[in-house]
Every structure is written in C-alpha cells, then in structure tokens.
Amino acid sequence: MTIAQFSGLFDAFNARAMNFSQVAETFVPPSFFHSMLKPCHTLLVGPRGSGKTTLLKMMSYDGWKCLHAQNDTPREGFPFIGVYIPVDRSWRTGLSDMLGQSAVSSRTSNAASRGLVNTHVHMALIETVMSVVSDHSHDAHGENSEVEIIRELAETWKLTPKQSTFISLMRELRTIQAEVIRLRNRALEFNDEDAAARLVSMDYIHNDPIGTSAIAIDGICKLYGLTPIKWALLFDELEISPKWLKDAAFSSMRSINQRILLKMSAAPFDDDLEENANPTAPTALNDYETIPLWYTTKDEGFDFCKKIAHNLINKNSSILHSTGDALGTSILDSDAGRGTYAPGGDAHKRIERLAERDATFAEYLASLPFDYRNLTGVPEPMMAQHIRKPIEIIVFREFFLKSRRGRIEKRSRKSLDIYAGESSVYAISEGNPRWLIGLMNRMIDLSNGTVPIPHNVQSRSILETTNRFRALLRTIPAPSAHADRGLLALIDRIGSGFTARLLGDKFDPEPALSFIVPADASNDLLDAVSTAVRSGALVYLPDSAADIAIVSPRGKRFRISFMLAPNYSLPLIKGRYISLNSLIHQRDDTGRQLSIF
Amino acid sequence: MPSIKILLVSDLHAGSCENPENPSSWLDQERDSTNAKANPVVGLIETLNRAAIHPDFLVCTGDIGNIGNPTGIAYGWEQIAKIRKELNIQNIITTCGNHDIQRPNGQTVVDPWAHVRNLSPSYPFDDIHSNIKYFTNGFHVANYQPFRFIIVNSCAFHDNPAELERGKIAKATIDAIEAALQVDKGRYCCNIIAVHHHPHRYAEIDYDKDYDSIVGGSEFLNMLETSTQNCLVLHGHKHLPRVSLGGGLLARTVLFSIGSLSAILYQKLATISSNQFYILELDSDSIASSGMVGDFTAWDFQYTKGWVPAVSRTMKTHLPYKGSFGSKIDHVSCANTINGMIDGKRIVKWASIIRAIPHLRYASPYDIEYLQAMLTDRHNCGIDIDQNGRPIQAAPGVTP
Numbered sequence: 001m002t003i004a005q006f007s008g009l010f011d012a013f014n015a016r017a018m019n020f021s022q023v024a025e026t027f028v029p030p031s032f033f034h035s036m037l038k039p040c041h042t043l044l045v046g047p048r049g050s051g052k053t054t055l056l057k058m059m060s061y062d063g064w065k066c067l068h069a070q071n072d073t074p075r076e077g078f079p080f081i082g083v084y085i086p087v088d089r090s091w092r093t094g095l096s097d098m099l100g101q102s103a104v105s106s107r108t109s110n111a112a113s114r115g116l117v118n119t120h121v122h123m124a125l126i127e128t129v130m131s132v133v134s135d136h137s138h139d140a141h142g143e144n145s146e147v148e149i150i151r152e153l154a155e156t157w158k159l160t161p162k163q164s165t166f167i168s169l170m171r172e173l174r175t176i177q178a179e180v181i182r183l184r185n186r187a188l189e190f191n192d193e194d195a196a197a198r199l200v201s202m203d204y205i206h207n208d209p210i211g212t213s214a215i216a217i218d219g220i221c222k223l224y225g226l227t228p229i230k231w232a233l234l235f236d237e238l239e240i241s242p243k244w245l246k247d248a249a250f251s252s253m254r255s256i257n258q259r260i261l262l263k264m265s266a267a268p269f270d271d272d273l274e275e276n277a278n279p280t281a282p283t284a285l286n287d288y289e290t291i292p293l294w295y296t297t298k299d300e301g302f303d304f305c306k307k308i309a310h311n312l313i314n315k316n317s318s319i320l321h322s323t324g325d326a327l328g329t330s331i332l333d334s335d336a337g338r339g340t341y342a343p344g345g346d347a348h349k350r351i352e353r354l355a356e357r358d359a360t361f362a363e364y365l366a367s368l369p370f371d372y373r374n375l376t377g378v379p380e381p382m383m384a385q386h387i388r389k390p391i392e393i394i395v396f397r398e399f400f401l402k403s404r405r406g407r408i409e410k411r412s413r414k415s416l417d418i419y420a421g422e423s424s425v426y427a428i429s430e431g432n433p434r435w436l437i438g439l440m441n442r443m444i445d446l447s448n449g450t451v452p453i454p455h456n457v458q459s460r461s462i463l464e465t466t467n468r469f470r471a472l473l474r475t476i477p478a479p480s481a482h483a484d485r486g487l488l489a490l491i492d493r494i495g496s497g498f499t500a501r502l503l504g505d506k507f508d509p510e511p512a513l514s515f516i517v518p519a520d521a522s523n524d525l526l527d528a529v530s531t532a533v534r535s536g537a538l539v540y541l542p543d544s545a546a547d548i549a550i551v552s553p554r555g556k557r558f559r560i561s562f563m564l565a566p567n568y569s570l571p572l573i574k575g576r577y578i579s580l581n582s583l584i585h586q587r588d589d590t591g592r593q594l595s596i597f
Numbered sequence: 598m599p600s601i602k603i604l605l606v607s608d609l610h611a612g613s614c615e616n617p618e619n620p621s622s623w624l625d626q627e628r629d630s631t632n633a634k635a636n637p638v639v640g641l642i643e644t645l646n647r648a649a650i651h652p653d654f655l656v657c658t659g660d661i662g663n664i665g666n667p668t669g670i671a672y673g674w675e676q677i678a679k680i681r682k683e684l685n686i687q688n689i690i691t692t693c694g695n696h697d698i699q700r701p702n703g704q705t706v707v708d709p710w711a712h713v714r715n716l717s718p719s720y721p722f723d724d725i726h727s728n729i730k731y732f733t734n735g736f737h738v739a740n741y742q743p744f745r746f747i748i749v750n751s752c753a754f755h756d757n758p759a760e761l762e763r764g765k766i767a768k769a770t771i772d773a774i775e776a777a778l779q780v781d782k783g784r785y786c787c788n789i790i791a792v793h794h795h796p797h798r799y800a801e802i803d804y805d806k807d808y809d810s811i812v813g814g815s816e817f818l819n820m821l822e823t824s825t826q827n828c829l830v831l832h833g834h835k836h837l838p839r840v841s842l843g844g845g846l847l848a849r850t851v852l853f854s855i856g857s858l859s860a861i862l863y864q865k866l867a868t869i870s871s872n873q874f875y876i877l878e879l880d881s882d883s884i885a886s887s888g889m890v891g892d893f894t895a896w897d898f899q900y901t902k903g904w905v906p907a908v909s910r911t912m913k914t915h916l917p918y919k920g921s922f923g924s925k926i927d928h929v930s931c932a933n934t935i936n937g938m939i940d941g942k943r944i945v946k947w948a949s950i951i952r953a954i955p956h957l958r959y960a961s962p963y964d965i966e967y968l969q970a971m972l973t974d975r976h977n978c979g980i981d982i983d984q985n986g987r988p989i990q991a992a993p994g995v996t997p
Contacts, residue, residue, distance in 0.1 A: 154995040162979045
C-alpha cells in the first residue's frame with residue numbers, strides 16, 4: 001500500500017494543484033519554518049495534508065518571491081535559490097511490479113524511470129534559472145552567457161537543443177520526455193524490443209539527475225556572478241519516487257558540493273529508506289535535519305492553527321473577530337484557572353457529579369491525601385499530580401458515563417459539545433492545515449458566517465469531518481494478507497480498545513491512550529501501521545528529535561489521530577502506552593485468541 | 598473605425614444527423630447542451646466574454662447546416678444569431694455554403710433556396726434589399742468605411758444538381774465585382790471578400806481529389822490582385838485552417854481558410870487539424886503602410902475541454918494561437934540578416950529583428966517556420982517560438 005493509492009481528505013485545499021501565488025496568499029508559516037530555511041540538508045516528514053507541498057513551494061525561488069510580494073516586504077535575506085521538483089508517479093511506472101518481469105521489461109522500466117526523473121528535474125531547474133536570470137542579470141552580455149551555458153549543458157547532459165537558449169533547451173527536454181514515454185509504452189505494452197533498445201541507448205537518460213544539476217548550477221553561478229548563493233533542490237513527495245532516486249538523494253547528502261542543499265518531503269515509515277541497513281548511509285541529525293510536520297500534543301500546534309483560523313474567520317468579515325470569541329472556550333480547558341476547582345467552579349462540579357455516579361472514582365478521591373471538596377489549600381505539586389493531570393479523564397467519564405442500578409454504563413450522546421471550543425478544534429485538526437481549513441470552512445458555512453460559532457455547530461462540523469475521514473479510511477485496503485478487512489478494522493480495534501480502558505468499570509487516572517508496536521510484529525501489521533500513519537489515522541510519538549524514524553514503526557509509540565477521537569469518545573491526550581498486541585488480540589467466550597493480524 | 602476585430606466562424610454543419618451513430622456536428626438541436634465544454638457555441642461565447650474580447654463583426658462563411666436539412670440549417674442559423682446577440686456584435690457578414698441548400702435527394706426541388714430565404718432572423722443579411730441583391734447578383738457589397746466587405750455566393754449555381762459538388766463564380770459576376778471595387782476605391786483601405794468555397798485547389802488533404810474549388814477562382818483572384826487594392830479572402834468549406842498569400846498573378850492577396858467551428862472532423866483531418874474559430878484584427882493604418890496585413894488569434898475545440906488556445910503544430914494544416922499574415926518575405930535575405938545579427942554568439946530578441954527587418958512584423962506562421970528551417974540548415978542558428986506560436990528570439994546553435 002502506498003500513499004499514492006488513496007486520495008487526500010479535502011483535496012480542494014491541496015497545494016499541489018495551486019500556483020505559487022495562490023499558495024502564498026493563504027500561507028501561514030509554522031513555528032519550524034525558520035529551521036527549514038537553515039543552510040543544511042533537510043527532510044520534512046509528515047502525513048497527507050500536513051503541508052509539505054505548501055512549505056516546499058514557499059521555499060522555492062518563485063514561491064519566495066510571491067510570498068514577499070504578498071507581504072510587500074523586500075526580498076533580502078533570501079536563504080537559497082529553491083528549485084521546486086514535484087515527484088511524479090510516472091517515475092515509477094512499471095517499477096512497482098518488476099517481480100516476474102523479463103529482463104527486457106525490467107531494463108525498460110528502469111531506463112524510462114531515469115529518463116523521466118532527469119527531464120523533470122532538469123526542467124524544474126531550468127525554469128528556476130530562467131526566473132533567476134531574468135531577475136538578476138543586468139549584464140548587457142547576459143545573452144552571451146546564456147549561449148555559453150547552454151552549450152556547456154548540452155555537452156554535459158548529452159542534449160542537442162536546436163538553439164543555444166533556455167527556451168530551446170526546455171523544448172528539447174519536453175521532446176525527450178515525450179519520446180521516453182512513447183518508447184516505454186511501445187516496449188512494455190507491445191513487447192517492442194526495438195523500442196526498448198532505443199530507449200536504453202539514449203545517452204541523456206543515464207545522467208545522474210542530482211549530480212548533473214549540481215554541475216549546471218556551478219556553471220550558471222559562475223557565469224552570472226551568483227557565486228555566494230546556495231541552491232536547494234526541493235523534492236516534494238519523495239515517498240512516491242522510485243527507490244533508486246531515494247538512494248541517490250540520500251547518498252548525495254554526503255557527496256554533493258557545498259553549494260547545493262537537498263530539502264525533501266516524505267511520508268513517515270517508508271520501507272525504501274532503509275538507512276540503518278547501510279552503515280555508510282547518512283543518518284538523521286548528522287548529514288541532514290529531520291523536521292516532523294505533526295504535533296504530538298494538542299498545545300504544540302495552537303499558535304499555527306490560531307493564525308489559519310483567524311484568516312478564515314475574518315476572510316469575508318468587515319469586523320475583525322478574535323478566534324477566542326469565534327470558537328469560545330473548550331470544556332477541556334477547565335483546568336485553566338484554579339477558580340474552576342473551587343466549590344461552584346466547573347471542574348469542581350464535574351468532580352462531584354462523577355463521584356456520585358462512579359464508585360471507583362469516589363474510591364480514588366477517598367484515597368487522596370486531601371479532601372477533594374476543598375481543593376483551594378492543596379499544595380500545587382499534589383494538585384497537579386492527583387487532580388489536574390487526570391482532569392480530562394474525569395471530564396470524559398463525567399460526560400459519557402451514567403449510573404444505572406448501581407452500575408455505570410456509557411450514555412449515548414447526540415451532541416458532542418465536549419469537542420467544541422478553540423483549543424479542541426485546533427487539536428482535532430492535528431495542526432494539519434488541510435484538515436483545519438476543511439473543518440473551519442464547514443463551521444463557517446453552517447453558522448452562516450455569524451460569530452461566535454455555536455458549540456453545537458462546531459461539534460456537528462467535527463462529527464461530519466470525522467465521518468468523512470472514516471469514509472476515506474474505509475477505502476484503504478489493509479496489507480495484502482488481509483485485504484478483505486480494510487485498514488479501518490485495525491483502527492477501530494485500537495480505538496475501541498482505548499475506549500474500554502477510558503470508560504471501563506474502574507476509574508484509571510492515567511488510562512492507556514497510546515501504544516507501542518511490538519518488536520515481533522508481523523510484516524502485515526507493520527505495513528498496516530505505516531499506512532495508517534501516512535494517511536493520518538495514527539500519529540507517531542517520537543521520544544526525541546533524534547527518534548524521528550522514517551524507516552520502520554517497530555518499537556515506536558503511536559496514538560489515534562485526534563480527528564478520530566470523537567468516534568471513540570476519546571480525550572485529546574496521549575495518555576499512558578501499552579503494547580499494540582493487547583489492543584488487537586482479543587479472546588472470544590471460549591478463551592480462543594482472535595486476531596485481525 | 599480605424600481598426601476592427603472580426604469573429605470568424607464557418608462550417609457549423611449543425612443539426613441532428615439521420616445516422617446518430619455517425620453525427621456530423623458537435624452542434625445538434627437534440628442535445629443542445631448548455632455545457633461550455635461540450636457545446637462549441639456556448640463555449641465560444643464564454644471564452645470571448647471571459648477574455649473581454651468584443652468583436653465588431655461576425656463573419657460566417659457558410660455551411661451552417663448539414664446536407665441541406667432544413668431543421669439543421671434553422672438550428673445553425675439560430676446559433677449564429679445567439680453568438681451575435683450574446684456578444685453584442687453590431688454587424689454580421691454571412692454567405693451561403695453548399696450544405697445550406699436543399700438537396701434534390703432523388704426528387705425535383707423547385708426552389709432549393711426557399712428555406713434559407715424564409716429563415717428568421719433574416720438571412721443572410723439584416724435587410725431584405727441586401728438579401729435580394731445577394732441572391733440575384735451572386736454578390737453583395739457592404740461598406741464599413743474604411744473597410745469594405747464583398748460577400749460572394751459561390752453556390753449560386755447549386756440549383757443545378759450537376760454543380761453541387763463545386764463552387765462557381767460566373768465571369769459576369771467577376772466583372773460586376775471588378776466594377777464594384779472601382780466605386781469610391783480611395784475611401785477603403787481594403788476589401789474583405791467572404792465566400793464559401795476555396796478559390797484555388799488545396800492539395801494538403803485531398804491531393805488528387807480536390808475537385809470542389811471555385812470554377813473561375815483563378816480569374817477571380819487575378820481580378821482582385823490587378824485591382825491595385827488590398828484584398829483579403831475569407832473562405833470555409835475545406836475545414837482546413839490555413840493562411841497564405843497567393844493564387845493570382847502577383848501572389849499578394851491573402852487567403853484565410855477558416856477551420857470548421859463544430860463539424861466532427863473525419864479521422865484524416867482530425868489527426869492534422871482541429872475545430873477552430875478566430876479573432877482577426879485589422880488596422881487601417883498598418884494596411885495603408887504595409888499592404889493587406891493583420892493579426893489573428895485562434896482557439897481549438899476539444900470535446901469535454903471546450904475551447905482552448907490553439908496548440909502549435911504543423912503550420913500547413915493548422916493555425917497556432919497567435920499569428921499574423923500579409924508580409925511578403927524574402928526568406929533568403931532575412932535569414933542572412935538575422936544570421937549577421939546573431940554573429941555566432943548572441944541571442945537576438947524578436948523585437949530587435951523586427952526593428953532591423955520591419956516587414957517581418959506580419960510574417961505568417963509558415964514564414965517563421967520556413968525561416969527557422971533555413972536558419973538551421975544554412976547558418977547553424979534558429980528561432981525560438983513560444984507555445985502560442987509567436988517567435989521570441991533568434992539564437993546560435995549549440996555547436997559554435
């Protein structure tokens with residue numbers, strides 16, 4: 001299962017289909033944007049919709065120009081000249097099913113892949129060069145430089161453009177691209193051996209796309225006097241590129257000249273990036289910096305989401321509204337001030353109500369070294385440990401549980417206002433701009449643009465969005481051996497496992513809400529978890545920056561996406577962790593173990 | 598009216614076909630789609646409105662219907678009227694095509710023109726007097742000083758079944774047109790002739806079968822060229838987009854062959870051309886100083902995509918998005934001059950070349966293509982042409 005096989009949620013907000021100017025118009029720089037601009041190789045890792053394309057487009061030369069034109073600020077301090085290279089699925093056509101192919105087919109697919117990568121990379125580079133030259137070249141002999149560089153490139157790249165101009169070179173590259181596709185199709189679909197031989201014999205396709213781009217950049221910088229400036233090749237969606245390109249890109253991080261930076265975006269847990277398998281390969285925090293594009297806790301993405309929400313709320317409004325006014329406070333923010341724990345305060349009331357209906361919670365309170373009815377004098381560390389920390393669990397149990405004949409049971413809730421309010425809305429979006437925009441736009445539509453947006457409207461929009469996300473997940477097949485069950489079966493099993501622990505008979509102040517993938521997990525399970533992370537259904541929780549693994553989920557910790565939390569009545573925290581095995585392996589009435597993997 | 602914009606359409610072949618498996622046109626009263634990507638008329642209106650292009654004239658060179666079917670002809674004429682109304686075009690110039698005349702179909706047709714004369718709105722002109730002149734004399738003159746339109750009926754003999762397969766202009770009609778051209782000739786910068794059939798043979802598609810050009814076409818072109826006036830001939834019929842100089846003794850009349858607006862092209866033609874419509878821009882000052890020159894913009898129709906800027910492909914059977922016509926070029930001396938400017942090492946912008954060789958301003962797409970080939974073959978240099986078909990610059994080849 002690859003990320004390419006399912007469509008993204010809310011594709012209307014997909015930056016891939018937008019031009020630089022459109023992306024710049026709505027761009028909100030995340031807190032780590034400056035880290036991305038550092039003069040070092042960078043790997044941006046994030047699931048679908050996490051803003052990888054937007055960020056790379058804004059780091060490109062033309063994107064940067066649009067961004068600064070939009071903000072009406074000077075373009076000084078340009079960190080590098082970025083060449084945006086969208087990875088194309090056609091680069092791996094025929095490569096994915098090479099097992100069982102004849103040697104001729106395999107050679108053809110490889111040759112075509114290399115030809116297409118080279119033409120795409122070189123065209124992206126030349127387009128950027130044309131833009132740079134038209135902005136920087138005040139040299140009266142600029143056109144002579146163009147003739148000179150094209151002659152040099154033609155020789156290095158093994159090309160024969162009709163004229164020594166960038167335009168002619170672009171035309172030549174387009175012609176080669178069309179020729180590569182034509183020969184590949186003839187060779188693979190009609191077993192045309194002559195076409196296969198002609199394809200393989202094309203000198204140009206055997207170029208190293210990154211190395212030859214570096215040579216071109218060197219020449220261009222010298223001729224146009226751009227020597228101090230660094231360049232960055234910005235590969236977007238590396239996960240859908242062929243493995244040979246991933247290998248080349250990672251090995252280039254060590255060998256490429258200092259002028260060239262590689263900044264690439266990838267989905268987490270890509271089997272092809274087996275960096276650990278190769279001891280000479282570059283490693284994270286050494287040759288490149290890895291930047292995760294997701295937030296592990298709900299507070300991390302708050303400021304970024306707030307800016308996006310502010311723009312959306314005020315897009316068509318003549319009066320400027322604050323996001324706080326528009327979305328209101330979340331019930332889950334009830335630990336905001338100590339007043340809420342005083343008698344009559346919201347948290348205090350909830351504690352009392354739960355204690356009345358949940359005997360196990362009452363036992364918990366009785367075991368505390370202070371009287372919960374008078375929390376005002378309780379020392380802060382004690383308060384934090386026993387009340388503030390579990391408050392979200394208390395609020396959820398109070399909201400979802402009722403007492404019936406001395407026993408507690410889950411009550412059905414039509415309205416899920418518990419998920420409404422500013423901080424919760426942002427948390428549910430996971431800081432994923434595409435999700436947040438989709439969610440906010442729906443709320444604004446349903447409330448007809450009025451502010452504040454009522455909590456019942458917010459919770460309705462959230463539920464709709466959650467259901468849309470589930471519908472998308474339903475279309476994603478599970479790993480090959482269990483294709484009939486679908487990925488959603490795994491997510492549901494995990495989600496309901498957490499629900500049972502949160503809303504079970506016994507109050508647990510720190511229930512398990514995240515899991516670790518066991519070291520002995522089957523390949524099917526590993527694939528399923530990887531796919532779920534790439535689709536955004538699961539969120540990876542690295543222990544540290546050095547642990548932003550992109551290779552295997554084995555031994556790593558995950559939680560369910562907050563976007564799915566309303567479906568399982570889960571709070572927006574990561575909680576304690578347990579082994580994935582204990583969630584997905586259940587026993588039937590006879591004690592027989594049931595497993596979906 | 599020192600400069601004008603003309604919307605050029607031709608050969609709609611509108612109407613439901615008797616054989617639904619093999620429809621003749623994207624315009625069909627049965628489908629009557631309102632989708633701009635499927636209906637060429639809806640799409641054309643939307644395209645020009647979006648581009649804020651406001652034509653002064655609508656010229657249609659015939660074949661509004663198909664094989665003389667009165668229902669289709671009426672529907673096609675409705676579509677022309679719709680274009681005119683929606684785009685608020687003041688003036689309309691129309692001429693008959695061979696498909697607009699009722700076919701005998703084994704029976705005697707007493708008056709094959711009857712149904713077109715009874716069309717509403719009035720056909721082909723707004724007033725009955727002009728219509729009478731057109732049908733009686735075989736041509737009509739419409740004055741829009743400094744531009745003059747001569748609308749010629751090349752189907753005037755089609756009441757005779759033996760003449761149905763070709764166009765014809767009688768010698769007497771040519772003489773009458775010649776006389777008409779002399780009237781107030783100093784007041785007009787050019788004569789724009791609208792006629793359905795092509796005045797001389799085109800061999801691009803039907804190398805040995807192009808029998809349907811105008812009988813008397815050569816004489817007609819000779820007459821135009823010896824009139825000492827600037828003439829532009831707009832014609833349809835072949836569904837073959839093309840602009841060229843020539844046909845007559847001096848090869849100075851411009852022949853603009855209009856592609857079909859909406860006929861479903863047969864396979865051979867569809868592979869080398871497409872449905873097109875055009876905006877022609879004529880400027881009386883430029884014509885006064887440079888002869889019969891002008892610029893055009895062309896759009897291609899792609900079913901499900903609608904009208905898109907015409908793609909650049911072989912110039913012999915297709916017109917690019919942007920182009921000009923009318924310059925008489927000495928390709929050899931132009932190539933020598935351009936090569937001198939390049940001097941083996943310089944990229945020379947097309948604007949600089951135009952300053953050095955002003956008459957290249959109105960070089961046609963074929964002239965540019967030919968010049969490009971000549972520069973490559975003889976001088977190791979060439980011309981960069983943009984995706985719209987316009988030359989951008991000339992530059993040396995890659996080997997010094």
